[in-house]
Amino acid sequence: MPDYKAPLRDMRFLLHEVLDMTTHYQTLPGSEDLDADTVDAILEEGSKFAERVLGPLNGVGDRQGCQFNQGVVTTPDGFKEAYQQYVEGGWPALSHRPEYGGQGLPDSLGIIMNELIGTANWAWSMYPGLSHGAMNTLEIHGTEEQKQTYLTKLVSGQWTGTMCLTESHCGTDLGLLRTKAEPQADGSYKITGTKIFISAGEHDMAENIVHIVLARLPDAPAGTKGISLFIVPKFLPNAEGDIGERNAVQCGSIEHKMGIHGNATAVLNFDGAKGFLIAEPNKGLQAMFVFMNTARLGTAIQGLAHAEWAFQNSLTYAKDRLQMRALNAPAFPDKPADPIIVHPAVRTMLLTQKAFAEGGRALVYFAAQQADKVSRSAQAEDKEYADNLLAFLTPIAKAFLTECGFEAANHGLQVFGGHGYIQEWGMEQNVRDSRISMLYEGTTQVQALDLLGRKVLMTQGESLKRFTKIIHLFCKEHADHPELQAYIKPLMELNKEWGDLTMQIGMKSMQNRDEVGAASVEYLMYSGYVTLAYLWARMAAVAQQQLAAGTSEADFYRAKLATANFYYQRILPRTRSLVAIISAGSASLMALDSAHFSF
Known part of the structure; x- marks a missing residue:
């Protein structure tokens, strides 16, 4: 049966020996006392949750999927209980600011935690994963009132968040979106329109969902210059900050997908739903880029996750599966055949998976180091340098690692031969789950244009x-x-x-x-x-x-x-x-x- 073991030795190798994160943390205000032992303890606890709680639910989520019944979405068995354990462990708050209930640890530790839970169960990980993007957006662009009302609940994990960009007629071309935002006398806005492909858009795991929505004001300029950003909660907060009346946003359906069956990909209908402006009018796309860049780095982790999962399981199988003899001489003459790991063709697939998983981990952690500097560095010059470097690396990490992750997932299935095509081994699920990574948060082709056109040529x-x-x-x-x-x-x-x-x-x-x-x-x-x-x-x-x-x-x-x-x-x-x-x-x-x- 498929299994996942956190690659703690390789993670420590990168953190402590290659990237010297302990010295790096000492340069970040508030993290000066964060030593290797503390980091290792966080990794150990995170690995236990990933291996023991989330890993066993990976196949369950694929087989059961999410159920839709008249606007209500039920997640697979065990998902809701696992999320409660995640919240009770304080994991949502790990790398967010203490003034809003966070633990104040560097962003990189949250990113590393995302690798652990994502490799164990990618579909489950998307529920809290989208929340981090919402948190980052509100931290930078929200008002203090919005932070106290919404950010604190997101940081605690009591509420979750989504990113609502796409509409059926526009896809990646957000300049064509039609969702409307009408100003109201009380300073709020009525949001009307339909958003599609909303990951974790409706579920039963948390009491409220905070939708971050792109929409147009009545007098907005055409194209991307006329997009604004809004908070649209599923339940409106009452005077005490708890959930109050239901907002006019409903789940119209969930998609029947090739993979990630355990995550609800929703069609959301906003029918005059009450929303609240984030940042300035018509500046919503710039504010949403905070969310999108978080999601793109998160998707890079998905490429790493599927490569690592494929490698671990196909390596175990290759050491055990007996078939034919080694070409030079029997490697195990006392057995009826040699394990397939002796064959060069199998070695090629295993080493390709290993090279992509461990190399991809290095790229993700190197990018995470830059993310720490962007959010925590006390030196404006260091912050600007890291921000520019991270902007350059993000499309490479997102697109290249997901392409490699899909290749590795296919190699993993191939090592199993016909058994890989059968559901019980989990390898075909890994292939199906990984395929979306090259599509959402900007396809490989979109990321490529962003890298070459915007990031490289436009900066001379x-x-x-x-x-x-x-x-x-x-x-x-x-x-x-x-x-x-x-x-x-x-x-x-x-x-x-x-x-x-x-x-x-x-x-x-x-x-x-x-x-x-x-x-x-x-x-x-x-x-x-x-x-x-x-x-x-x-x-x-x-x-x-x-x-x-x-x-x-x-x-x-x-x-x-x-x-x-x-x-x-x-x-x-x-x-x-x-x-x-x-x-x-x-x-x-x-x-x-x-x-x-x-x-």
């Missing part, structure tokens, strides 16, 4: 240079280490090529803007492979140092080096085909007139 390459300088300094620091040259030399070459490719696309786009769209997805994937190459080189450097020092955990560090070698030799060469596609340009894509497309 400054955002790219900020990161390639980090890689350059790392390579320079280790240039004289002979044991690292297998990583440093190709990384230096790729780092230079990254800039050259960007210049090449930029020059072409001055004559034809389609060149950006034609190159964007391959450019993003290239960027992801190079980013993970940098992080694998950092991990290899630490592993080499530990082995040279005579560590007692030699097997762990040798495995790191073996995986780094595999990544550089068997995965990183994918960049060669990506360069060829980017260099081909848009001509072959746009040669056929759209009227001539036929079947």
Whole structure:
């Protein structure tokens, strides 16, 4: 049966050895006393909840799904009780501000906790996961009254939150949304419209749901410049701040989906529902970006989660499943056949999953470190630098890691062979659950345009240079280490090529803007492979140092080096085909007139 064990040793390796988070925490006001032992204790407790409570519910949620009956949604058996344990453990408050009931710990610890619960049970994790985006939005853009009324209840976990953007006719193009917001004499607004694909939009796990909704004022300009942001609670708070009368928002239906059956994806009908403006009128999209960026980094964690889950379960199976003999000689002559882990083709799939899971974890934690600086740093210069770096990394993390997570999930199923296609092993669920990650919070193609068009070309390459300088300094620091040259030399070459490719696309786009769209997805994937190459080189450097020092955990560090070698030799060469596609340009894509497309 499928199982999940928190990879605590690998998590500690990144936190304490590669990223030196203890020193990092000492630079953040309010976290100066946060030491490695405290971090490890949080990881231990979080892993118990993930493994013992959420893991066993993963298959239950897939098989039962959510039930819809005249506007009422019932979650799968055990989901509501698990959420109460989550709230009682104080987990929703972990990285939120003490003045609103939070524990005041750095954002990165909340992100790491999200990895644990998300890998154990992604569908369940989406219920509290959307709440964090609502909290972050209110912390930055809400009034003090809104924070006291809504944020405190979200931080405690008593209420949950959603993000209501999409409508059936507009999808990602939010400039086309039609939901209306009519001003009322008491300062509130009547919200009317229908939102679709609302994750955790209706459920029975918490007493109230706080919807964060995009809508248009009557005099709003057309397009994205005319969007405002509103709080629309399921139940309106009474004078004491508790739930009062039901608001005019109803769940019209829930979607019947390919995966994540345990999470209710709702159609919400707002029929003159009372809402309250967040931030300035017609500035809602900018405020909503706080929520969207939280969700995008959360979706990057989903890519990591499905890779890790696939790797753990397919590795266990590969060590046990007997089939054929090793090509050179029997590996276990006393058995009727050898376990399939001896076969190179199976090794390729397992190591690909391992490289993506551990490399993806490094990218998520590196991004989380920047998130800490953005929200907690006392130095304005450090905050701005981290904010720009995180903005550059977010589309890479979201799109690249989800593409890799889906690939890893498919490899996991493939290792099981025909058994992987059968429900009881959980591998086909992992594939189905992972597929949504490349779609919601901006598809891979949308993230690619954001990276290449907005983050790189519109900044004249400054955002790219900020990161390639980090890689350059790392390579320079280790240039004289002979044991690292297998990583440093190709990384230096790729780092230079990254800039050259960007210049090449930029020059072409001055004559034809389609060149950006034609190159964007391959450019993003290239960027992801190079980013993970940098992080694998950092991990290899630490592993080499530990082995040279005579560590007692030699097997762990040798495995790191073996995986780094595999990544550089068997995965990183994918960049060669990506360069060829980017260099081909848009001509072959746009040669056929759209009227001539036929079947």
